[in-house]
Structures are given as structure tokens and as C-alpha cells.
Amino acid sequence: MPVINVSLKEGHSKEKLEAAKQSITDQGGKITKEFKLIDGFTAEIPDDKLSTLESHEGVDVEKDQVVTTQ
Secondary structure (H helix, E strand, C coil): CCEEEEEECCCCCHHHHHHHHHHHHHCCCEEEEECCCCCEEEEECCHHHHHHHHCCCCEEEEECCCCCCC
16 A cells, blocks of 8 residues: 555645545555644555545645655
């Protein structure tokens, strides 16, 4: 399962984030980490369910990846 980061878009209520969490667990995924500084989380979700989550209004979805500095 791909690992994704989900964060709340500016100006949207936290209910949108909670709806995304529920969608992930309903579709066989799992929340693996809650962020403390921003409204968001990391999760694992089946490949075939990713597009459903990306269509949720109020949240940004991006694949987790390694970030390095020069």
C-alpha cells in the first residue's frame, strides 16, 4: 500500500480531515501518524482507493517521500 500525507487545506473545517480519516479506514487503510504542528496525518491506503481520497474536498493528498537538503 502506498504511504500518503493528508493535510487540511486553509479555510476548511477539521471535519473535512476527520471525513478523510474515516474514508481511509472504511476502505481498508490505516492512519500511521498524526501531525502535531499542522492539521494532517500520514496513512497507508490501497492503490485502487487513492483516487477516491484525492477527490475529498478540503484536504491535500500527496505521496510520502524522502526530502533532502543540499
